[in-house]
Amino acid sequence: MEGSPMDEMKQTPAEETKTGEEKSEKKKSAKKPEAELRELKKQVEAAKKEAAEANEKYLRMMAEYDNFRKRSAKEKEGVYADAYSDCIGNILPILDNLSRAASSENFEAVKKGLEMTSKAFEDALSKMGITEIETKTFDPNLHNAVMHIEDDAYGEGEIVEVFQKGYRKGDKIIRYAMVKVAN
Structure with missing residues (x-):
């Protein structure tokens, strides 16, 4: 009964070993994708965590920069206001001298008031570093x-x-x- 389907199904011992190895490899390869999948999931989670940390760091830096910008603008306004006040403070005595001279009826007093005003103005400019x-x-x-x-x-x-x-x-x-x- 050669050539029967049963003969074809019979395997030699070497063929049986091969088939056993193939089954073993199939089991290993079946486990291998699961292990790879677990590893890939771990990598994805690690990448997500790293991205979240980077995003958080970025948001903190942006907030710090915004605070720095606001603080700098406020300081600039303060410096401007101080300089403006100092300048006006140096000029107000000149206005006082002009008012006194204008209220006087004596020509000599008016002349002296104008001289004082001129001197006060020169002093104010000097205080501001203007020559x-x-x-x-x-x-x-x-x-x-x-x-x-x-x-x-x-x-x-x-x-x-x-x-x-x-x-x-x-x-x-x-x-x-x-x-x-x-x-």
Whole structure:
């Protein structure tokens, strides 16, 4: 009875071992995807946790930055208000002197009041670090020449007349001096 279906089903011992190994591998491979799945789930959970921590850190930094920005703006406003108050505080005595001079009927008292006012104003500017620009020799970086004269009595570029004083604070020019220049 060769060639019967039963003959085909019979296996040799080597074939039986192979089949046993295949079954064992199938069991292992069946367990392997489950283990891989568990490992992947652990990795996903770890990645989610890491992302949540990074998001929380980002939100904290954004809140800190927002607080810093608000605090800086508030400090800037405070500095501006203090500088403004200091400036006005330096100018108020000038107003007082002008008021006293205006209320006087004596010409000498008015003249003295104006002199005091001028001195008080110079002192206020000095307290703020503002200085008058020198007006001896013309410098286009400091002076604005509004008139020019030819006169041998004066040297080249010599300032003959000052129409309006110039002022500076350090290297910053607040107002250029308006002058008449010779030659």
